[in-house]
Amino acid sequence: MQFDQIAVKVRPRSAWESIDLGILMARNWWWPMCRAWLAVTLPAFIVLQLLLYSYPVIAIVIFWWLKPIWERPLLHILSRALFGEVPELKQTLCAFPGLAAKQWFASLTYRRLSLTRSMDLPVIQLENLKGKQRAQRLKVLHGNTGTGAGWLTFIGLHVEIILPLAFLALVAMMVPEAVEVDWQALFFMPDRGVMGGFNLLSYVVMSLVAPFYVAAGFSLYLNRRIRLEGWDLELSFRRLVQRVQTLNGVGKVAALLLAAVLACGWPPDAAMAQTLDRETAKSQIETVMADETFHSLETVRSLDWDWFSDEQQQENGFPAWLLQLIEFLAANLRFFLWVVVIALVLIFLYKQRDWLLQYVRRGSEQIPEAPLAVLFGMEMGRETLPPDVLAEVRSLWHRQQFRAAYSLLYRAALSRLMHDYNIRLRSGHTEEECRRLVVQQTGPELGDYFSELTRHWQRLAYAHRPPASDVMDGLCERWPDFFQAGATNG
Known part of the structure; x- marks a missing residue:
């Protein structure tokens, strides 16, 4: 996939922001999508109106029911225009039979009333998935975006209903009061000519809404893939590689010397220096992914209303x-x-x-849950801490074992927070989530102290930047204000 040629900014978005992006995409490629829509749907609309001239309601219902097929050329154009290649009308028409044949029966039967149809269409058309693979893929893609796709369908349906009624209301307002019109007979017992005009108006409204609906659903699909597959990170790395490749010979030599100096000047951790073969790495990844933290199941139930249980009409025309x-x-x-x-x-x-x-x-007088034994790969038990934490930290720091010293200070703080302050930390929490829990459940002074402790730990753990000596001295001096100097809780 050519991320460098993508026409939109690749970054994670919320569901509503993704819908806004889809509307902008439809505006940008409105004319190619409109031409394809008219070329595919207008002949079908005219044929249905002629064949079912005596049954105009059935004609427009059939056309509306076939919308999942009519929307596929629009997605075909969007999926290529997004990467800088807008297909010609002839190319789209040649591809339409193959696009319409993909899972057409399921799309027009038990999937027809799916609220997430706009977001599900790319899985059928672009990923060519079906059966169990399609179901599993949709389960992953829907995540926290399925609700936005449902609201998109709900709002689009109401727009298609409201716009024709609004136009008819405008026409009624333009009629002079001196002209007597039997509106009840016109709306509840219309003749074929009136119904034909209403069908044409409905077709125009569908033509206006369809590009925006398909583009918004495609944008939701793209946003979910960006979040799951890290397109923004991959694009950033590609740009970084391009910048490195553009360096001249002197720049490359300087970069290599800098990398060598950094590699020699900082002792690597044993865990980082350890090399794993392919099979061992695969087994460790499977073990991590099998943890319950990465699995979340949700059951959603909905009600189906039987609106047609009683078809008896009243004298005034209302059901x-x-x-x-x-x-x-x-x-x-x-x-x-x-x-x-x-x-x-x-x-x-x-x-x-x-x-x-x-x-x-x-x-509550219930027995509290036992604190975690291991967090971030560090043992949290009180018995794992030295008798005098501060003395051991200062000793390690003076011996220039900066990572070991700060790791002990941070680990001891987490252990005291769990054992002495009864803060419930989970194995799936990150450092930032732990910091937020401490700020929420303790006083402002302890919250500020732990926030500073966490900030320096993140710089050391991920950027290999230990804090300055005066900062470390300040953290050690403030330690007894919140935690006991020894390892036991008196």
Whole structure:
């Protein structure tokens, strides 16, 4: 995949920001998408209107039902235009039969009403997945983006309904009051000419909405892949390689000398110096990925409403089920209001559960959970710490064993926070998540101290930059203000 030629900025986005990007993409390539849409759908629309002239409602319903097929040329154009190659109309029309044949039966039957259709189409058309592979791929892609795709379909459907009704309302407003029009007969018992005009209006609205809908769904798909596969990181590394390759001979020699000096000037860790063969590395990766931290299952249930249980029509033209629904809502309005209030309270309690659990734990007499034994690969037990932490830290620091000294200080702080302050840290937490928990559950002074301790630890662990001696002395001097000097808790 040619990331260097991609036409948009590659970076992780939220679902709504991805939809905005899709709208910008549709605006940018509006004319090629519009031409392809008209070339494919306009003949089909005209044929349906002529064949089903006596049944105009069935004609527009069939055309609407075939929208998953009509949307595939639009995705074909977007997927190539994104990398700088906008296909010609002839190329798109030649590719359309093959695009329409991909899983057409499933797309027009049990998948037709899927709310995530716009985001699922690239998996069929671009990745050519089907069956169990498609289901597993969609389960990964949906993640935290499936909700955005569902709202996109929901909003797009309402736009397609509201725009024709708004146009008809505008026409009704333009009619002079002196002209008498039987609006009830016009809307509830229309003739074929009126229905033909309404079908044409619906087709125009679908033509306006379809490019934006497909582009927004494609943008959601791209954003999810960027997050999962790290396209932004890969692109950054490629640009870095290009910058290195553009250096002249002197620059390359200087870069190599600098790398050699850094490599010789800093002793590598034993874990970093250890070389692994392919099979050992593969087994260790599988062991890490099998941990429960990397697996999260979620069950989502939805309700299916049977709107057509009663097809009896009333004299005024409204369906019987609609009138019954209105009467039911009016009679049970108070009940629904209480349901809404209770739902809001439950949502508030769920969102603030961490804050509420602090007060529940303070008054609880239950036996607390045992603290972690290992965190970040470091042993957290009190028995693993020396009798006098500060003395051992200063001794290691004066012997210029900077990493060992600071690692002991940071490990001891984590151990005291878990054992003495009852802060529950999990094996899947990062350093930043641990810092946030300490800031939230302790006082501002301890929170500031641990934040500074964490910041210098991250610089040492990942950038190999130990803190200055005066900074280390300051951290050691402030240690007894929050933790005991010895290893045991009196």
